[in-house]
Amino acid sequence: MRAVQPGTAVQPITHQQITLSHITKTFPGVIANDDVTLTLRVGEVHAILGENGAGKTSLMNVLYGIYQPDRGEILLDGQAVKIDTPRAAIRLGVGLVPQHPMLVRAHTVEENIALSQIHHKGASFWNPVGNIRKRILELSERYGLKVDPRAPVWQLSAGEQQRVEILKVLLQGARFLILDEPTSVLTPQEVQELFAVLRRMRQDHGMVIITHKLDEVLDISDQITVLRKGKVTGSTPNQNLKKTDLARMMIGEELQETRLTGQPHLKGEMVHLSDAWAMGDRGAPALKGVTLTVQGGEILGVAGVAGNGQLELIEVLTGLRTLTKGQIVVKGKAMKGQGAEAFFQAGIAHVPEDRNHYGIVPNLSVEENLILRSMNQPPYSKSGLMDFARIREYARQNIQKYDIRTPSADTRARLLSGGNVQKLILARELESNPDVLVAAHPTYGLDIGATTQVHQLLLEKRAQGMGIVLVSEDLDELMNLSDRIVVIFAGTFTGTLTRAEFQREKLGLMMAGEA
Numbered sequence: 001m002r003a004v005q006p007g008t009a010v011q012p013i014t015h016q017q018i019t020l021s022h023i024t025k026t027f028p029g030v031i032a033n034d035d036v037t038l039t040l041r042v043g044e045v046h047a048i049l050g051e052n053g054a055g056k057t058s059l060m061n062v063l064y065g066i067y068q069p070d071r072g073e074i075l076l077d078g079q080a081v082k083i084d085t086p087r088a089a090i091r092l093g094v095g096l097v098p099q100h101p102m103l104v105r106a107h108t109v110e111e112n113i114a115l116s117q118i119h120h121k122g123a124s125f126w127n128p129v130g131n132i133r134k135r136i137l138e139l140s141e142r143y144g145l146k147v148d149p150r151a152p153v154w155q156l157s158a159g160e161q162q163r164v165e166i167l168k169v170l171l172q173g174a175r176f177l178i179l180d181e182p183t184s185v186l187t188p189q190e191v192q193e194l195f196a197v198l199r200r201m202r203q204d205h206g207m208v209i210i211t212h213k214l215d216e217v218l219d220i221s222d223q224i225t226v227l228r229k230g231k232v233t234g235s236t237p238n239q240n241l242k243k244t245d246l247a248r249m250m251i252g253e254e255l256q257e258t259r260l261t262g263q264p265h266l267k268g269e270m271v272h273l274s275d276a277w278a279m280g281d282r283g284a285p286a287l288k289g290v291t292l293t294v295q296g297g298e299i300l301g302v303a304g305v306a307g308n309g310q311l312e313l314i315e316v317l318t319g320l321r322t323l324t325k326g327q328i329v330v331k332g333k334a335m336k337g338q339g340a341e342a343f344f345q346a347g348i349a350h351v352p353e354d355r356n357h358y359g360i361v362p363n364l365s366v367e368e369n370l371i372l373r374s375m376n377q378p379p380y381s382k383s384g385l386m387d388f389a390r391i392r393e394y395a396r397q398n399i400q401k402y403d404i405r406t407p408s409a410d411t412r413a414r415l416l417s418g419g420n421v422q423k424l425i426l427a428r429e430l431e432s433n434p435d436v437l438v439a440a441h442p443t444y445g446l447d448i449g450a451t452t453q454v455h456q457l458l459l460e461k462r463a464q465g466m467g468i469v470l471v472s473e474d475l476d477e478l479m480n481l482s483d484r485i486v487v488i489f490a491g492t493f494t495g496t497l498t499r500a501e502f503q504r505e506k507l508g509l510m511m512a513g514e515a
């Protein structure tokens with residue numbers, strides 16, 4: 001076998017296009033992809049748009065060798081190829097940039113990249129890190145992928161970690177890159193940096209990007225393909241298109257924006273947090289003396305660039321993190337030192353940021369996940385006996401009400417598409433009728449139709465007297481829905497704005513700690 005230095009492709013891959021041809025993929029009760037044909041070309045960013053559950057991720061899993069199609073084939077420059085494992089995909093020049101970086105936090109950038117090269121066909125194990133550093137620097141320079149090879153991963157921002165993931169696949173010799181919702185973990189500035197990198201990479205690569213954000217699709221893509229219920233409903237070059245055109249292609253209707261109107265009907269103080277201090281996971285204070293009040297009947301927006309303390313704030317408000325100093329009072333009761341269950345019993349529900357780890361029990365069914373909060377209580381359980389007929393009816397109603405697309409109530413929650421998992425969590429938390437909902441990025445991963453539906457639900461709940469803490473990085477969402485917006489920066493609040501004061505530039509400066 002020819003000894004090849006790690007990071008060097010066995011042979012340079014010069015293919016110009018890869019085609020998914022007439023792909024059909026079914027799962028029990030679902031046709032995820034129905035006779036789909038799509039071509040990725042070097043020199044193009046190809047966006048795939050579609051509602052939650054439309055089949056975008058399944059199609060990419062076929063391209064990356066995770067799923068085997070029932071019918072159809074993959075053609076590389078017109079020649080049929082077999083991609084039956086991710087390793088086969090990598091060998092043929094297909095790389096996947098995961099949505100959430102999967103790096104070893106204690107290792108450096110170059111160690112992580114070296115690890116990813118170990119399975120590279122013919123790679124040499126001799127001094128892998130030394131060789132890789134040079135290649136990283138070359139690629140960083142070529143595509144503007146700024147990252148320090150010697151930095152430990154735990155010190156990197158989400159955007160930097162994503163760059164490491166991109167470098168990983170480039171060093172594996174990828175010619176075609178799959179980016180599944182790459183902007184979901186990024187700040188607006190980081191999105192622009194990523195797009196600048198993609199524009200430079202386009203000269204040598206073909207890329208497919210999945211995103212629900214229509215502005216981003218218009219900004220970055222050359223070609224747009226829309227999937228609906230597993231089928232391609234249209235494919236068009238990105239020329240003279242507007243957001244409304246994309247919405248119509250996706251859902252067959254005009255885009256509607258939901259906006260809060262009228263004064264809030266305040267129902268009194270539900271939560272009072274005063275001079276709250278909490279430690280972050282890295283052992284430094286993440287919240288430094290913040291004070292806030294949430295009233296019933298209002299939506300309090302929390303704006304900030306990720307990593308400025310919002311995660312810790314959410315955890316403090318839901319009993320997942322203990323205050324090191326200060327007080328938290330829920331409906332007049334001091335709650336400091338109590339756990340998440342006590343907070344839930346006190347009336348606080350939570351839509352977590354990391355839905356797969358904290359939001360669902362993946363191996364339980366949709367029905368079991370829906371009833372998780374209340375299965376031991378009447379009317380679903382009496383004298384220790386569960387009323388399965390009632391539980392089934394409850395699940396049926398909520399699957400319908402929240403439009404959770406699932407083959408059945410018995411389907412394991414982990415088999416739902418990302419957006420439908422999010423709808424399931426929202427259904428469970430909102431139906432527990434809390435006094436306060438702490439919602440972290442509640443529309444993250446949702447298609448535009450579902451986003452509108454969630455916005456309407458939040459406004460309805462506000463009108464019914466629920467207090468809502470809405471943490472989001474989407475300024476439009478915050479400005480459309482909030483009664484007040486508090487801005488968090490470096491663990492402190494840089495100010496609170498009321499609706500009349502909402503202004504994008506002002507919020508941006510406050511988020512950067514400059515106002």
Ligand SMILES: Nc1ncnc2c1ncn2[C@@H]1O[C@H](COP(=O)(O)OP(=O)(O)OP(=O)(O)O)[C@@H](O)[C@H]1O
Binds near residue numbers: 027031051055
């Ligand atoms: N391993 C699996 N087993 C059973 N069903 C699956 C599996 N993977 C996907 N599905 C189903 O296939 C359909 C398409 O899902 P997919 O994840 O491809 O949608 P998506 O367009 O990526 O959605 P989202 O925007 O919500 O991420 C869904 O109904 C989903 O439940």
